[in-house]
Amino acid sequence: MELLDWVVIAAFMAALIGVVIWVMKKGQENTADYFLGGRDATWIAIGASIFASNIGSEHLVGLAGAGASSGMAMAHWEIQGWLILLLGWVFVPFYSRSMVYTMPEFLEKRYNPQSRTILSVISLISYVLTKVAVTVYAGGLVFQQVFGIKELWGIDFFWIAAVGLVVLTALYTIFGGMRAVLYTSVLQTPILLLGSVVILVLGLKELGGWDEMMRICGAVPVNDYGNVMTDLIRSNKDPNFPWLGALTGSAIIGFWYWCTDQFIVQRVLSGKNQKESRRGTIFGAYLKLLPVFLFLIPGMIAFALHQKSIGAGGAGFLPMLSNGTINADVAFPTLVAKLLPAGLKGVIVCGILAALMSSLASLFNSSASLFTIDFYKRFKPQTSEKKLVVIGQLATAAIVVLGILWIPIMRSIGDVLYTYLQDVQSVLAPGIAAAFLLGVTWKRTSAKGGMWGLITGLIIGLLRLGANVFYSNVPGAPQSLFKYVFYDINWLFFCGMMFLFCVLVIVLVSLFTEAPPLEKIQGLVFGTATPAQKAETRASWNHWDIIHTVIILGITVAFYIYFW
Structure with a gap:
């Protein structure tokens, strides 16, 4: 890192601070302001926030690492634009009409209070033990590699980077709320995109072009059934x-992730109307x-x-284990460290910062929303709006502390971190x-069916996680039947069968219990x-929305055809 890189990073941080100060001046008088940005977000802020919230350490470390180790296999999870369309076209009208703040609150309206509690508990635990801690863990790993610093002031630089990232993000999330998350995403998304495009172009230039990458990776087998790194669709025996x-x-x-998490x-719930959402x-x-690219x-x-x-x-x-x-x-981070000149490296670091901070900010705000709305307000419904905002801020701080305390355990997991995450999400x-x-x-x-x-x-x-x-x-x-069902079956097949079994349970219980x-x-x-x-829903879209939807679906199909 040279002086020019630090100047670029300083400029980015100054712009970020400016956005947060501007947001704080607008005030956060009630829970709608704090958790949903006053429900007045436009489509640009919503779309940018959806993307920036999704892109975190899992991508900078996990997805790039998956590309280097297994090729195109993980692209199935990334070429998921059509599922975000499902959120917009199918679920937005229902969520908008319900006027809820959280997904557990929606389940209470559709089913019963018990369903709300179950989903709240599952969501909070998963946020603290997976998303928050993993993002911070991988963030420390990335910055340790990019900056090339092992220790600073006698302290492992991993901890300085990880804790500094959490504290900085927590401050602007606590004081800025959902508006800070939305508007900083508008700033961070283009920086992240620019930095990643630079890496892609310089990497292809260094290698000798797209065809050279396809030639080298296309010659590397990934299983015993004839598949190579560039294959997206692999043998069912893989x-x-x-x-x-x-x-x-x-x-x-x-x-689950795009339509119900x-x-x-929460990005969509902040929209001013169905059209913007x-x-x-x-x-x-x-x-x-x-x-993917x-x-x-x-x-x-x-x-x-x-x-x-x-x-x-x-x-x-690449370094060796x-x-x-x-x-x-x-x-x-190795591409960043080895290929980029001064100045551009600073831009990439800003992009990485943007991804990590935006993802963490969204996690903190969502977790605070779940605790404040789904737990605290339910037990103390007479609490004033201003006090609920303070409770939300305190909840964010608590989640930050819990995330930091979980980092040593995440760090000890090491190489199996992303396998662990996949297993958690699949069940x-x-x-x-x-x-x-x-x-x-x-x-x-019925209410009991859903519950x-x-x-x-x-x-x-x-049971599956315990068996693992x-x-x-x-x-x-x-060997036993239990071991075969809960351990030996491929995690993806298990996920599909588990979904069908849950559907069957809901249908059978609903048929034998009172209809809502x-x-x-x-x-x-x-x-x-x-x-x-x-009429409200029909007025919220026109032919341009359909045209753009068809374009996205067409690109998805073309991608599958090319990498089939």
Whole structure:
């Protein structure tokens, strides 16, 4: 890092501080202001926030690392623009009519208070133990590699970077609320995109072009069934990414994440009306087409550069692990450190900062919303709006502390960090996805049906995670039906079967319990909207929204055809 790089970073931080100060001057008088930015966000802010919230350390470390280690396999999860369209076209009208602040609150309106509590608990635990801690962990890893600093003032630079990142982000989230998250995303998103495009272009230039990357990676087998790194669709016998499991599993996980997770949906709830919210999802869907090229492909480029260097008798491009394999997780920061000149390196660091801070800010704000609205306000409904904002700020601070305390455990996991995350998401998603999907598509879905679907998903998920921990540490354990079902079955196939089982539970329980009265589900399920509600939704879109939707779907199909 040279002086020019530090000047660029200082300019970025000054602009960020300016945005937060401007937001604070607008005031945060009530919970709608603090948690949803006053419900007056435009489509640009919503779409940018959806994208910037999604892009975090998982992409800078995990996705680029996946590209360097397994090629195109993880692209199924990233070419998910069509699922954001599902949020805009299908779920926005229901969420808008319900006027809720959180997804658990929506489940209470559709089902019962117990369903709200179950989803709140699952969401808060998953945020603290996975998203917050992992983002911070990977952030410290990235900055340690980019800056090339092992220790500072006698302290491991990892901790300085990780804790500094958390504290800085927490400050502007606590004082700025949802408006700070939205408007800083508008600043951060173009910087992140610019920096990543620079890495992509310079990486391809260094390697010798796109065809050279495809040639080198296309010659590397990834299984015993003829598949190579550049294959997106792999044999159904592939132990990690069988094509049927990848298509269904990524769709279920993607549906849960993009259409029902508070972390993402809160961006849409902040929209001033259905039109702005839907167009925000369309804009976000366009942006979501980019990560494959901005993060996964650079990982493949780093791998190809490594192979080319080894073939030419060099030491290799990527650092090696002690077991003799490449350290794929540092693919992106290694490209930054080795390819960029002064000034541009500062821009990339700003982009990385933008990704990490925006993702963390969204997590903090969403977690604070869940605690304040779904727990505190329910037990103390007479609490004033100003005090609820303060409670939200305190909840954010508590989540920050818990996230930091969990970092040592995350750091000790090391190489299996992203495998752990995939397992958690694959068993977290099915029950929630089933409850929301049937909740808005089938009027007969009862309160007890939805509740037992969530409970079933939680129990099966805990059994699967427990089996993973146990059998991973007891390799000589005897074969049994339990071991086969909860451990041996591929995680993607298990995700699909778990979703179908949760759907079956919801259907059966609903058929044997009392149907919800029409007045309770008015406007929350297909076929229950009033003429006025239908007219409002119909007036919120026009032919341009349809055209852009078709374009996004067309690009997705073209991508699958090219990398088939």
